[in-house]
Structures are given as structure tokens and as C-alpha cells.
Amino acid sequence: MHGPAYSTPLGASWCGDSLEWLPTLADGSVALAITSPPFALLRPKAYGNQVEDDYLEWLLSFARALQPKLTETGSFVIDIGGAYQRGAPSRTLVQWKFLIKVVEEVGYTLAQECYWNNPSKLPSPFEWVNKRKLRLKDPVNTVWWFGKTPWPKADITRVLVPYSGRMRKLLANPQGYYTAAERPSQHFVSWNFRDRGGALPSHLLTIPNSESNGSYLRGCKLAGVAAHPARFPEGLPEFFIKLLTDPGDLVIDFFAGSNTTGSVAERLGRRWASCELDRVYIAASAFRFLSDPAQAPDVYRQIMAGAPMTLGVPATLPLAIGS
């Protein structure tokens, strides 16, 4: 594999097949891999069980290639949307089969199954939901969080969520809103509420996918390229990067698309590396790192022509990347 298509102060993005790229990473270097694969049924000629099984095996090969690259406390987080079989209102089992095989065959541990609720997701498929009214809307994607060991590094105090209105009132005036009393369990519960900066987060993450993606979309418009159709909202990688890594740790995404992961990692002071098969997506993803979107057409042309680009200040932290 050649050098990166572009690099930034904290990371770099490669163009190619991640099954060839993952082996070039240093063993034990990756604190977090967070990604979302191409959709099972969107792959060419993808229909029928045989193809579903092939897809599963293909996806599992990435999990296998990643395993030695993770640190002992590293995590692998993968967002897999649900899908329907072709031509019938019945669901595939791909994401559930993947979960079981990653644990039972590849040897990861399931740290937690999470769910991404995207309230802005449009109802689909049109035939079953909008037209024939046979199936419910499904705004929730499964997001599997695997550990290389049973003890992936994590700190939920970094991703506390805002208190509810009721809790805020209680914190402001505990005596006014709570009466210390003996519970039926005979435990005496006294008031000792203090502001801990937010409430404990749950595994149901509500993150709308309606953000404007500022410099990325502006760059796409100026360069005349279509935006990636299946982008993460920044809040999704942000949640897991904060939860599972420290500043300076290496975060990777091996189905990078528009490189949302890399740009969020950069903003949060994590080193990052990503790989994407389609050079058009890679070239446009560089727009995320431009302070001046007017540079987009030029940057796009250069990356498409294969000229390696350095965006921003040259890297100061060494990347834990092999050749």
C-alpha cells in the first residue's frame, strides 16, 4: 500500500482496501476502531442467504485483521443498520450473526450492545412502511461495542448527559423536592444530592443526523462533488472517542467514507488513521480539514490525481503506522 492520500497534524487517510491496509498498522497500537460498513444489501448482486453469508464472512475478516492491532484495553465499535430481505417484509439477521460470530469465533468480548436512535431518519423501505403500511419505522441502529479483552478502557464520566428538568430542580433545592424517608425495603434514604456534572449516560444514544457538516458540505458544493450518502453524525464517533480513549491515543476507521471519525478525533486531540476504498470519498473528506473551503476544488483535484497532501501543520505526534 502506498502512502496516505492526505495527512493532518494528528492523522492521515489512506485510499485502498482496508484488508490490505490493516496489516500495515503496528500491532497493539490502536485504542479504538470505530466504523460503519457498507450496507449488506447494497453490495453488488447482494440478495439471498448465500450472499448474506458471504457478506458476513467478508465483514468478519476485518474484525480478524483488526484484533492484533488493538491495544490490550482497546475497543472495536461498529454501527450496523438493520436491513430487509429483497422483495419481502422480513428482516435479515446479519448484524446479530455478526455479533455472535465476532465473540464466539473471532474471540472479542461484547462490552455492551448500544443503540443509536436517529430521530431524523426517514421512514424506509418505502414499500413496506410508507406505501403498504405493513412495518414500523426503524430509527434505531445497532452499535456493537467489543473489547479485545473483557476490560476495554472506558470512563462514562466523560460522556455524562444533561440532567432532566426535574433533577435540576432537585439539585437546586433538595429539601424542597425530596423528603428523606424509610423505604419499604427498610433502607433509610436521606437527601444527599450533589451536582456531578450530568446524569449517567444510557446505551440508547439519541443523536439526530441533521447537522450541517459545515466545511465538508461547503467544500463539496464548491468542488462540484456529491456528499457521501451515509455519513455518521459527528456526535456518534464523538461519544465513543470520549468514552473509550485519552488524548494522544490512536483512533482508526477502516470504512472511512467522508472521514467523520478522523475529523472528530482531530478536534478531540486524538491521533487518527483511516482508510477508504473510493478515492472520490477520500478526496472530498479532506474538506473537513480546510479552514478555507475555497481551497476545496484545488485540494480535490490534487488528491484525485494521487498527489499526497498535507493539510494544516505537519504531524508532530508520530503515527504508529508501519509501511
Ligand SMILES: C[S@@+](CC[C@H](N)C(=O)[O-])C[C@H]1O[C@@H](n2cnc3c(N)ncnc32)[C@H](O)[C@@H]1O
Ligand atoms: C457506510 S460508509 C461509511 C461512512 C462514514 N462512517 C462517514 O461518516 O462518512 C462505508 C464506506 O466503506 C467503504 N468501503 C467498502 N469496502 C471497503 C474496503 N474494502 N476498504 C475500505 N473501505 C471500504 C465504502 O466505499 C463506503 O464509503
